[in-house]
Amino acid sequence: MKTLFFIATFLFPLLGYSHHDIAEFKVYGACGMCEARIEKAAKSVDGVNTADWNRETMMLTIEYDTNEVSLDDVHKKIAKAGHDTDMVRAKDEVYQALPACCHYERPDNDKPDKS
Numbered sequence: 001m002k003t004l005f006f007i008a009t010f011l012f013p014l015l016g017y018s019h020h021d022i023a024e025f026k027v028y029g030a031c032g033m034c035e036a037r038i039e040k041a042a043k044s045v046d047g048v049n050t051a052d053w054n055r056e057t058m059m060l061t062i063e064y065d066t067n068e069v070s071l072d073d074v075h076k077k078i079a080k081a082g083h084d085t086d087m088v089r090a091k092d093e094v095y096q097a098l099p100a101c102c103h104y105e106r107p108d109n110d111k112p113d114k115s
Contacts, residue, residue, distance in 0.1 A: 030104040041081040
């Protein structure tokens with residue numbers, strides 16, 4: 001009975017503080033190596049639980065904890081890995097350092113380089 005009281009009193013309230021959300025946004029890439037790099041970069045951000053990039057649509061779907069991470073942080077981390085997102089452009093020198101098979105058609109240069 002004490003265990004049940006402990007769970008109800010202390011653990012259940014903690015569950016309410018975590019808020020998970022799902023987001024989807026465009027990340028530019030070209031191949032399977034890009035997919036691995038993009039997903040690894042996204043998952044390396046504390047608070048991102050899952051990341052799945054679709055090569056055909058170039059859309060990344062992530063599940064993340066909104067109390068731990070902002071989407072801006074995820075965009076910046078992916079850009080640091082050399083991939084443009086719909087919010088942040090990767091630095092040219094980082095993009096150029098990607099393997100040749102990973103060079104994709106870059107979007108217009110109207111996004112800030114925040115990486």
